[in-house]
Amino acid sequence: MLISDHDIILLTMNIQKYCVFTAILLTMGACDKFLDRPPLDTITDQELSFSQTEMELYSNKYYGSFQTFNGYDLGIFELDNASDNMVSGDYNYNARLAGTVTVPSAGGGWDWTAIRGINFFLANYHITKEAPALVNPYIGEMYFWRAWYYFDMMKAFGDLPWYNQPLGTESEELYAERISRSIIADSILADLDKAITLLPAKGQAVQGRLHRDVASLFQSRVALYEGTWEKYHAGTPFGVQGGQPDRYFRKAVAALEGMIQSQAYQIGHAGASEEDYRQLFNQTDLANNPEVLLWRKYDRALDVYHFAQNYFGVSDKNTGLSKSLVESYLCTDGLPISLSLKYQGDHTIKDVVANRDPRLAQTMYTSGKPRVVISGDTVSKFTVPDMTLESRLRNTTGYQLYKGVDPAADHTAGDITASIIFRYAEALLNYAEAKAELGECDQTVLDQTVNQLRNRVEMPALTATVGFVDPNWDFPELSGLLNEIRRERRVELACEGYRFDDLMRWAATHLIQRPMLGAKMQQYEAIKNQFNPILDPSAIPTNNQGYIAPHWNSPARDGWQFDPEAHYLSPLPQRELTLNPALRQNPGYLQ
Template sequence: MKNYIIILLSLMILWSCEDVLDKPPLDTITDKEITFSKKEMELYANKFYGNFPTHEGYWLGIFEMDNSSDNMISGDYNYNAQLAGTIQVPGSGGGWDFSKVRSANFFLENYHKTEEELSTVSAYIGEMYFWRAWFYFDLVKAFGDVPWYSKTLTTESEELYAPRTPRNVVVDSILVDLDQAIAMLPEKGQETEGRIYREIALLFQSRVALYEGTWEKYHNGTDFGVDNADWDKYFRKATEAANQVMTSGHFAIDKAGTSPSEHYWGLFNQEDYSNSQEIMLWKKWDLSLNLYHLASAFFGVSDKNTGISKSLVNSYLCTDGKPIAVSDLYLGDDLIDEELSNRDPRLAQTIFVRGDVRNISGTDTSFFSVPDLTLEARLRNTTGYQLAKGNNPTADRTSNQDITGSIIFRYAEVLLNYAEAKAELNECTQSVLDESVNLLRDRVDMPHLTVDPGFDEGASKTFPQLSQLMNEIRRERRVELACEGYRFDDLMRWAAADIIQRPMLGAKIQQYADIKDEFRPVLVPEALFSKNGYIAPYENSPAKDGWQFNPNKNYLKPLPSNQLTLNPNLEQNPGY
């Protein structure tokens, strides 16, 4: 292969010679030139940080990732072709890309050349084990079985013609890489600001292990299952990794703002998370360095052709700790004020409510009135429920130079991973709930979840085949992590095709009957198609009765056809 040119990511030099999340590159080096000095290792590792999801671009980044799930409804039913069931076999590309793995392998294969003391460079080596695990996890989620490459290959390497490695074997290798990372990375408080540290690797290890455990359990006996599945092994690993973070003493759940009505919303719109006990890793933006993003354009101008789904809104409990299907406190959804009354405060802190501050610019303050249902297609709100989580009212909307910090990892996920894995192991005691799920509920003064929830939704359960306790743990995950990009992965690992195939609806149209005059001129009347009185963005599309997701095919992506030609030992995924 041609020498791999290492392009140092333009947003990453050290802030005060240290912080890699905040600065652009210092130099460019090639494989031949690198001697693996400490500085070269640092520069090599810097370029990988751009693989974390942040607010970059005109879109909302991490918050809009839930467009690929039942939490949000893009105006384009084919926004995620895998979800929609319209994905085609690509001629090339399609995500089947091992170039980043190769870059990590080059480092891991050659760092021994260094003349530095291992103790002074071990953190960079640990980072590279983390990144190889990160890249391989993305490949496993997309394709299932993938070849495992642990060294730098050339065009002559026999491994290029090997068959795919079973997914559970690849995941085992990912977990070993993370064990290596955990052993070599500094713990929280000892790391260089903005860099990966031990507890980040532990959080990610709990994520990987929980994903594989649930995938193997809920896909067992299908074409997507694995031979000799051992899901409890992964659940055990997930609990162990999460527990190490929980017992480290470094983290807690933040209560941003002055009251429960702000404690949750206020977590997602800060410019500086340096003092946060919950935000484990984040990206700082700095106008003095010309580093900013454009998320304020999303909140301040329009809803960018998406909206919160009725399904997500319905998942929030009432303040008695019961679902709307069984709570006497639920007032119905004829009026938005009634729908939000007596509900988990996180609902009103996730969507815009009439009267919410939308933007503060100098002495002028604008307030939210109605969703942007009638803007042109690329800007409109699609459902009647408009996303407020992540909105920073003080962001600069004049120049769209937003410096709201980008959250990459937060402690809440650790608690949710722990609770779910423990429940899967049938070890979810009241103590487990009190040190995980109930810490999240305490933030917004919601009743504690108990091992016996005290109610049964019956046919209204989201997952009828599971216990009410497991339904509540999954509900808590959905609500707490809403619109942060987790939901699609959750639906895939839970084999939840029945959810994906349900109609996607928004709010009742009559909620806005008394304020029609406040609507902007109707530019796209199809935005208001309805089904049984509810806004139905897909009513005039092939997805009017639900996405055409094929459970015998669409849980994985197809391999590109050129790779099947180049390597006859590769086999296509089921259904393609």
């Protein structure tokens, strides 16, 4: 399914014709304190009929919350800056990771605007005169959107108030304490149960809109997040009293079981294309791709395009793949680099990718890869990473992002590379992890999930016994199977924005506090003349072992300054604490 930005443009134009909606939005944005303040009393049911068209327009505006290409933004591919997968040139890219977060006076993500608008819809849609078959999909969308925004809030703040009705300015609920995150998680999952019931099947959905499978995949994401949070944060200030992680793991499994058993979605197969994995991310049309659940389409004819490929093709936009990510890829014999005789070392990038999981060479640039293709002819090839461009464009590590690049993109007229929003690989990985957490991940489960992803790139299958012990596992206290499922998740979803949430829910962010490094600099000594002359290559910082160290001269020289006693959650803004004395600040921050 696709989401056309043209729909959003039409919404912007058409919304002006629906003054009532504009009035609602302006009213709702006027006061931060009254979190669920309803529209003014003068806006009545007589003015808003909740017709099918009005419902569609109302829901359309929330589609902009999906992370996609926008202007010169690299979309999902930049989100992994906030993790150990990529190294941003700004050590303070994510304040929680960097350890620089402070209690804000206001804002700070404590924003209820979207939820307020959704609650108004859900409290009033019953007045519609339309047939249920026409409007149920939009009602289902609104339950999805409330779950979407509440999940973001829960990840940031943990315990929350639960608002599911428009509240008056003096409603007692506005001054209540926060309730346990487990109750919030249950409420989110209940909203998604409603969404799944009301949304149409994929084949029956209007082109470009949410459908049942998207809600099911998102439900598994929420359930897996809360299950692992409750399990791995148990006994810490962020734990849940009386937590029941297995209950959430079973919900994650149940959300996906029908989708996986139906085989309605398929992962690309070995031999389909030499770079089938990478090419998934540089298509302009994914309508017939059996792996994609939801995507966004761009169209120059509709004046809807972006310029992300300008940065993809030239640099990493002040970021680069980390040495840690690169070292996580297995060798072609199915063994990690610590154990495999096939590993060639990391003296050069050519050595790094030799005999490795093909997804590595399809995720980062290697010598000879096309940079620019015009009319089928390769006019520019990759030789050295763009480490010497101006600071906002440069590659930071010597490992330059290739995943998502379309060398044939038109850099002058605007790019129309599609954005993937939900894909089946996540469903397989969520299912495998939840089953492993329950102790139910046998060979049948692995062959249905992880090994489907490995088959695409002709990697050896993962067995339930694993068959080795990696001395460099990030989580040595866990089973080999869980370590390898987590490795597979990191590799398959690399640079797609999942890693930060994974580290936070696993209570593992403080475990990966290591220097953020890149490639060995020595390999470029003989070809310095190929670097852009803006910066002398000798000025690129390196550590004592000769690895590029972008933050060698910053406070993050030895790794992020993440505080495990505070930074697993964000602080509540001081203004909200003052307005509502019943609120308590999150652990590690002063009240």
